[in-house]
Amino acid sequence: MTRKQAAQKRDRLAAGISGLGGVLRGSLLERTVHHSSGCAKCARGEGHPLWVLNVNYPGGHTRQLSLRPEQVPQVRKALQQ
Numbered sequence: 685m686t687r688k689q690a691a692q693k694r695d696r697l698a699a700g701i702s703g704l705g706g707v708l709r710g711s712l713l714e715r716t717v718h719h720s721s722g723c724a725k726c727a728r729g730e731g732h733p734l735w736v737l738n739v740n741y742p743g744g745h746t747r748q749l750s751l752r753p754e755q756v757p758q759v760r761k762a763l764q765q
Contacts, residue, residue, distance in 0.1 A: 694749065694750055694751075697749050698749070698751065698752075698755055709739065709740065710737055710738050710739035710740060710763065711737075711738045711763075712735065712736075712737055712738075712751075712756070712759055712760060712763060713735070713736045713737075713738055714733060714734075714735055714736075715733070715734055715735075715736055716731035716732065716733050716734075717731055717732045717733075717734060718731040718732075719732075734750060734751075735750070735751040735752075735753065735755075735756050735759075736748050736749065736750055736751065737749045737751055737759055
């Protein structure tokens with residue numbers, strides 16, 4: 685999967701989040717990704733922060749969706765309801 689395809693898939697999934705009627709079951713996580721080599725920022729120990737929505741489904745299935753920073757307030761609101 686290319687980066688462009690992943691971004692398109694994420695956008696389609698995020699569009700579906702708003703269609704849930706404001707009800708969402710999951711956890712909002714802030715993570716820091718560190719590349720193994722070739723990244724000056726990671727070499728300094730800073731890494732790259734990102735937000736992840738972790739959704740649990742019946743049967744023990746879990747799905748993690750990467751979020752854009754502008755999507756975080758909407759997801760927080762849906763999780764609080």
